Structure formats: C-alpha cells, structure tokens
Amino acid sequence: MGTRVQGAVHSDKTLSGVSGLLEDLRRLLEDKDSADIVFLLGRDESPVYAHRLLLAARCTAFQGIKRGEICRIPGATVAAGTGGAPATVRLPHYSESNFRIFLVYVYTGKLVLQDSGVFEMMGLAHELGLEELRVSCEEHVTSTLAVVNACTFLAAAFEMYERSAPHGGRSAKTFLDKCISFIAENALDCFKTNSFLSLSKDALVKVISSDYLAVEEEEVFRAALAWAKHKAGVTQPTAHWAEEEKARVCQHLSGVISHVRLLLIDSQVFAEEVEPTGAVPIELSLERYRLAALPKKYSEQSDDKRCQPRMSCTLFPGSQILNLASPNSFGDDKSSYQRILNEWYGNPKQQWRLVFRASAHNFSAQAFHRLCDGISPTYTIVAVSLRLKGK
Incomplete structure (x- = not known):
C-alpha cells in the first residue's frame, strides 16, 4: 500500500525544482552565445539579447506570426538575421534598463516595479503582449497613486505618451489623464512636492491647463x-531679483504664463505678485485692469476661457452624468454643465451633495420623495439621449 501524502507536502515536493529552474532561466537570459534575437534599445541602440522560443511562449507579439516573420511590435523595425546572426528588433522608444527588467519577468516571472518606470513597463507589456504584466502595472499605479508620487507618475506617463503617441499610446494616455485628474483634485498639496518642481515644461502646461484644478487662480x-x-535656480523673492535672474525666470515662464487665467486673479495679488515678475505682456496687464473696472462687460464673455473659473470634479461628487470619468456620461467636457448649474445658483464654487440616484433606487418615486423632500436647494439632473432613429 502506498503512503498517503498531505496535499501541501505533495505540492511542495512537486515544486521543489522551481527555484533551480528560475536560476537556470536567469542564466540563460545572460547567455549571448545561445541568443537568436537582439533588441536595440533607445537612440543609442543598446543591445539586449534574448531567445525567440521563450518570447513566443510568453508574448503574443511573437505568436501567430506568418512564416518568415519575427514579431509584430508597433513602432519596431525588424530584420531577420543572416549567416547565423541573431534577428534584430529596433525599439527606439524604450530604454535598455526597463527592457532588461521586462525580460527578467518574461524569463522568471520576477518583477521589481519602480514609480519612474512603471508606465514604460506598461507600454512594453501592452505592445509585446504580456497581459498579466500590464495588469500588474495598472494595479501598481492605482494602488500607490498619492500626493507624494503623483507628479513622478505624471512625468513618467507623459514621457511614455510622448514616445508612444506616434504608435498609438492609448495605455499611456489613459494613465496620463488619471494622473492629471488626481493632481487637479489635490492640486495644493501636489504643488508643494519636489517632483512638481521637476516636471518638464510640457508636463507642467498639461497640469495648469486643466479645467479641474481645485485651487484658486492665485x-x-x-x-x-x-x-x-x-528651473532658473533663483531662490530670492521677486523684489530682490537681479535683472539677470528676472530674465531667467521669465524665460522659463514663457509658454507657461499664458495657461494661467490671469484675468481671474485678484487685483491686489496681480499688482503685488504677478506684475513685478515682468512675465506678463503689457497688453494683458491693461486687459486685466479693464476687467477690474468693467467686470460686468467681461462676465458676458462666457466663451472666453480666460474668464471661466476652473471647476473641481468634487463640486458634484457622485454624479454619473456630470462626472468627467463616467462611462455613462455624454460628451467629453462636463465643465460647461457644472458651470451653468452653478451660475444659475449664483456661486461658481458651490459644492453639492448627492441625495438620490434613480438607478440605485429602482426609479422609485416613493424613494425620491422620502430622500429629497425637505432638502433645499436641490437640482434634479436627467440625462436624455438625443440619438435619432429612422426607418
């Protein structure tokens, strides 16, 4: 008779060789002599060697290809090897360091994600077809996104989006928008981080162009x-700047200051903090003072974005109709609807509380009156489909 073995013990014995297998695969990854494919990474075309058989087992970009094909990777330049030389795949929009981490995961399943490289890793997983890695990257961003790293994530997402945009870049665009939305809702705290100060000019413009920054324009x-x-290396207050320091600061503000809605800034702040920098064109300064003198005239120019206060997504929390990220909402820009509702109320910064959602209460009139009667003021918001159907 055989001896009954406990499931856990049996499981451990069947896996006893896994650690050795992983070490062998790691050594195989470092063996250039047996490699039959070489990736040339970045503009410097740094070579990284690999094995097509393992890539085909793990990555969909190497699966289901036609005879004579090597792989199907967006933006890659592929050349078959001749005379026993490895096939060549050029990936100019990926870095050598992150690609090596990617290959370690392909060969061994081991992964070390860093905030600065997670979006590039996500792009690799998406384009080479390794779904489990892509999901791990998304979970890392979603679970760790916070004030302290939001701008670090943004910088990485923006860099990845810039490099992958010519080849699609939808995954990077999605998380770029997610980072900007998070920073917008936590703007005051994010502005105080060192990673915010380290943003590129283009990334900064993305942030301060958002209609949803939850701070005053000042x-x-x-x-x-x-x-x-x-960026200019200036530490002194504006009043103590030398002309050369002012010139450096203004140079960095060029292309940035136009995205600040200067016409909304308080007159005293404008005179004491904005004008002394020398970064505001004289024409705009004159326009700002005309606005202060004739506010009603400018309030009629509702189509002028410079006169429109930014709208925080938290003004109507819980609303699926007015929420920018809601898949059930219509259109892309919800700021106009929020702005109109608050203009009707008379306070552009008014925040509201959701007390009733019809779909969550089986569209019950009784539930509506039970939850809403006696509460004032209230808005009842209804989404109406405007699609036309004809025979």
Whole structure:
C-alpha cells in the first residue's frame, strides 16, 4: 500500500525544482552565445539579447506570426538575421534598463516595479503582449497613486505618451489623464512636492491647463512661479531679483504664463505678485485692469476661457452624468454643465451633495420623495439621449 501524502507536502515536493529552474532561466537570459534575437534599445541602440522560443511562449507579439516573420511590435523595425546572426528588433522608444527588467519577468516571472518606470513597463507589456504584466502595472499605479508620487507618475506617463503617441499610446494616455485628474483634485498639496518642481515644461502646461484644478487662480500662478524659479535656480523673492535672474525666470515662464487665467486673479495679488515678475505682456496687464473696472462687460464673455473659473470634479461628487470619468456620461467636457448649474445658483464654487440616484433606487418615486423632500436647494439632473432613429 502506498503512503498517503498531505496535499501541501505533495505540492511542495512537486515544486521543489522551481527555484533551480528560475536560476537556470536567469542564466540563460545572460547567455549571448545561445541568443537568436537582439533588441536595440533607445537612440543609442543598446543591445539586449534574448531567445525567440521563450518570447513566443510568453508574448503574443511573437505568436501567430506568418512564416518568415519575427514579431509584430508597433513602432519596431525588424530584420531577420543572416549567416547565423541573431534577428534584430529596433525599439527606439524604450530604454535598455526597463527592457532588461521586462525580460527578467518574461524569463522568471520576477518583477521589481519602480514609480519612474512603471508606465514604460506598461507600454512594453501592452505592445509585446504580456497581459498579466500590464495588469500588474495598472494595479501598481492605482494602488500607490498619492500626493507624494503623483507628479513622478505624471512625468513618467507623459514621457511614455510622448514616445508612444506616434504608435498609438492609448495605455499611456489613459494613465496620463488619471494622473492629471488626481493632481487637479489635490492640486495644493501636489504643488508643494519636489517632483512638481521637476516636471518638464510640457508636463507642467498639461497640469495648469486643466479645467479641474481645485485651487484658486492665485495658487496656480504661485505654483507656476515656484516651478520657474526652481528651473532658473533663483531662490530670492521677486523684489530682490537681479535683472539677470528676472530674465531667467521669465524665460522659463514663457509658454507657461499664458495657461494661467490671469484675468481671474485678484487685483491686489496681480499688482503685488504677478506684475513685478515682468512675465506678463503689457497688453494683458491693461486687459486685466479693464476687467477690474468693467467686470460686468467681461462676465458676458462666457466663451472666453480666460474668464471661466476652473471647476473641481468634487463640486458634484457622485454624479454619473456630470462626472468627467463616467462611462455613462455624454460628451467629453462636463465643465460647461457644472458651470451653468452653478451660475444659475449664483456661486461658481458651490459644492453639492448627492441625495438620490434613480438607478440605485429602482426609479422609485416613493424613494425620491422620502430622500429629497425637505432638502433645499436641490437640482434634479436627467440625462436624455438625443440619438435619432429612422426607418
């Protein structure tokens, strides 16, 4: 008779060789002599060697290909090897360091994700077809996104989006938008981080162009000024700048200041903090003072974005109709609807509380009256489909 073995013990014995197998696969990854494919990474075309058989077992970009094909990777330049030389795949929009981490995961399943490289890793997983790795990257971003790393994530996502945009880049675009939305809702805290000061000019413009920054316009200007001073290496207050320091700061603010809605800044702040920097064109300064003198005239120019206060997504929390990220909402820009509702109410910064959602209460009239009667003021918001159907 055989001896009954406990399931856990049996399982451990069947896996006893796994650690050795993983070590062998790691050594195989480092063996250039047996490699039959070489990836040339980045503009410097740094070579990284690999084995097509393992790539075909793990990555869909190497599966289901026609005879004579090597792989199907967006943006890659592929050449078959001749005379026993390995096949060549050029990936100019990926770095050598992150690609090596990617291959370690392909060969061994081991992964070390870093905030600065997670979006590039996500792009590799998407384009080479390794779904489990892509999901791990998404979970890493979603679970760790916070004030302290939001701008680090943004910088990485923006860099990845810039490199992958010519080849699609939808995955990077999705998380670029996610980072910007998070920073917008936590703007004041994110503006104080060192990683915010280290953003590229293009990434900074993405942030301060958002309609959903949850801060007053004065704080947007102060954040842009702090960023420019950091880039220019200027630490003194504006009043103590030398002409050369002012020139450096203004150079960095060029192309940035136009995205700050200067016409909305308080007159005293504008005179004491904005104008002394020398970064605002004289024409805009004159327009700002005309606005202060004739506010009603400018309030009629509702189509002028410079006169439109930014709208925080938290003004209507819980709304699936007005929420920018809701798949059930219509259109892309919900700021106009939020703005109109608050203009009707008379306070552009008014925040509201969701008390009733019809779909969550089986569209019950009784539930509507039970939850809403006696509460004032209220808005009842209904989404109406405007699609036309004809025979």
